[in-house]
Amino acid sequence: MDHTLLDVTILDDHADTRPAFVTTREHRRFTEFADTVRSHRYIGLCYGAPGIGKTLSARHYAGTDEWEQWHPLSRGTGALPPVPEAVQQSRTAFFTPTVAATIKQIDQGLPRACQHISWAIDYAQHGHVDPYVHAESQYSGNTELLIIDEADRLRTAGLEQVRDFYDRHRMGVILIGMPGIEKRLARYPQLYSRIGFAHEYRPLRSDELTAVVAQRLPDPDPDDSGLAHTAALAAIVRATNGNFRLADRLVTQVNRILTINKHTHLTPEAVDAAQEALLIGR
Template identity: 25%
Template sequence: MLKQFVRTENYTRFTAGIQAVEQRGAAEAGMMLVHGAPGFGKSHIVYHWAIEAGAVFLRANVDWTPKYFLVELAKELRIDPRGTAQQLFGRLLEHVVETQAPLVIDEAEFTLHQNAAVLEKIRDLSDRAEVTVVLIGMERIQQNIARHKQINSRIAQVVEFKPATLSDVTHACAQLAEVRLTPELVGEVHRLSGGRMREVLNIIAAIERVAKVNELTEVGMADVSGVPLSYDWQAHTPRMVATGRQTGRASRATAQVAGGR
């Protein structure tokens, strides 16, 4: 599978939100919230943007404290992490004010422990440096942050990541797959994935294994009939394309694809 970045509709909504935050009227309202179900590409898309924008990308930990966060940020920025929390905050603030580098916090739910003490520190840094801060979290994070009025008032934009559309999956298959997928099979990739881009990538990889076994340059529905392309962990059953009779070609590939999972 090719290594390329696919610009999905979630990416378009995210970048529009970033632009709105950067053009905000109130300087202190520089926070943006990205939320959605697992597998919709939140971390992947925001990480790609962070690299392009020169942003600092941190993943929150369950045991983060305000000082722990400051130390992690200092290490990422290659700043001396020693001293008191106040001394460290001062060094970080000076650096962020000078560079104006945006800050991304993934798994931001972990910043809400102990009455959102860590997120309050992040808000303080954002307020004083007037930099953009992107928080990434799961579906319920918005209502959890809403309980903290001082923080909630700083969020200028909220972007909800939604399931990938058929158009998104079509672009992903065209850009990433090293073999051609027929339109019917692309539609099945979309259906089987449930719109989760993480699952789309796994299914493409499974299809490519079938293509390699059978030396195919184009893969259609019949070629993967009966082949487990995905797995339903709740029902404990494999997911396959919605076709009838399994072909001999797909039968030969089934064992190898299953073994390569």
């Protein structure tokens, strides 16, 4: 490969180039967990290391990406497109508290997130959306599950606010956080006693990670029987150790390097260069 291999800064990132969602074993486990919390109306706790796909699975389950495209249109005066099918099926609100979220922000944010989903369900069924954004929280009846991401950010009063909101509504709640959040919540008996399910989100297995990254990389070179391709994939798996976020960054960087150097096949050298550029270890 030529000397431009490490020149990985000359291409601009493309906007909205998110790859298609890939259903993994861990996502299927999360879906089963979320369905159970939703049907039994319990509080569920999902925890796992950073970057392994917790938020991605939760957003896909709730149809959050589709929702974020549809919901701004509901504030206009024109005709609305159909409510995304994923939102209608999941009936799930997705809420992420800010780092310094106040009690007032949480008190307003939780019902508002659920109200919006309920209104979307009403619109899908009756062709009507309630325009009053700050309605009382009891009008969230169509929402069956509330997912709270980054639950580690919630302080004691915030956790108590979540418990109070849960007690006042008939819906399941999932708290997503880092390992150790289950021990922290154990110090709050009133909330902890309402947790019916706990789910540990695990890193991707090597075979799954290989299959996921292979879909976003060039095909093997037939001239070397795919040996370089196999070695490069193995290097990516070793470097990322099942961490989906790292794998996504590394694959993106590898593709940029291959594009810069006008190479059409994956090689271990491209992976080595991408690792050095991303400083993720070797």
